């Protein structure tokens with residue numbers, strides 16, 4: 050029987066790359082998206098390559114009712130779901146100095162990247178535990194880089210990273226056979242950064258392929274923070 054994966058923000062960018070490569074490596078895909086036409090276009094593209102797409106779930110991470118409805122639909126339609134990829138996310142304004150960040154930017158990034166992601170994870174964790182499954186979060190490091198440190202984005206992802214580490218600890222200390230871990234894809238050319246393509250930027254499809262390889266490697270990664278492109282120290 051094929052394994053089932055739910056990928057949030059699966060309609061474009063890195064999420065679409067993950068759906069594509071999970072699908073090509075034998076997973077059945079349920080795609081999370083905010084808008085029907087964007088979901089259908091992505092599903093059409095995936096199906097044209099012979100990928101099994103079970104369907105899509107409407108998910109708006111700023112809306113608790115939407116999260117509840119998405120979780121109910123997954124529990125009812127796909128009770129064997131064993132992989133949740135928390136990929137959906139927003140950047141906030143990356144161009145400002147930290148102290149110039151508008152409060153609304155902090156609120157919005159926290160709402161999507163942390164509160165929304167936490168709420169969906171909290172809601173689906175019992176199903177993932179029942180199926181001895183996995184939760185994978187697509188994120189950035191919490192550490193402050195001298196080169197790039199937009200406050201709203203890094204703070205919201207930092208909170209998400211703590212969620213992952215603490216949930217992983219709770220799974221381990223309670224001897225639960227399920228796992229949660231982080232993957233940092235590194236800079237990737239997508240809508241999130243205005244499709245920036247500087248040297249060192251990756252393609253979302255290549256990132257999707259590497260994420261799928263990690264998910265399929267048969268190893269336990271509970272609590273890990275995995276750099277897809279580790280920086281090599283001289």
Ligand SMILES: NC(=O)c1ccc[n+]([C@@H]2O[C@H](COP(=O)([O-])OP(=O)(O)OC[C@H]3O[C@@H](n4cnc5c(N)ncnc54)[C@H](OP(=O)(O)O)[C@@H]3O)[C@@H](O)[C@H]2O)c1
Nearest residue numbers: 058062063083109110136137138188235236237239240241
């Ligand atoms: N690109 C990078 O350099 C980079 C690096 C490290 C980590 N990441 C992380 O990778 C993940 C994917 O980013 P990406 O670069 O692929 O960005 P993207 O192309 O902008 O895609 C973001 C996805 O998230 C969805 N989304 C946005 N707000 C949402 C909300 N409120 N509720 C539900 N879904 C929402 C978008 O849906 P719509 O299409 O409806 O807007 C879209 O499907 C993010 O978590 C990001 O932080 C990206």
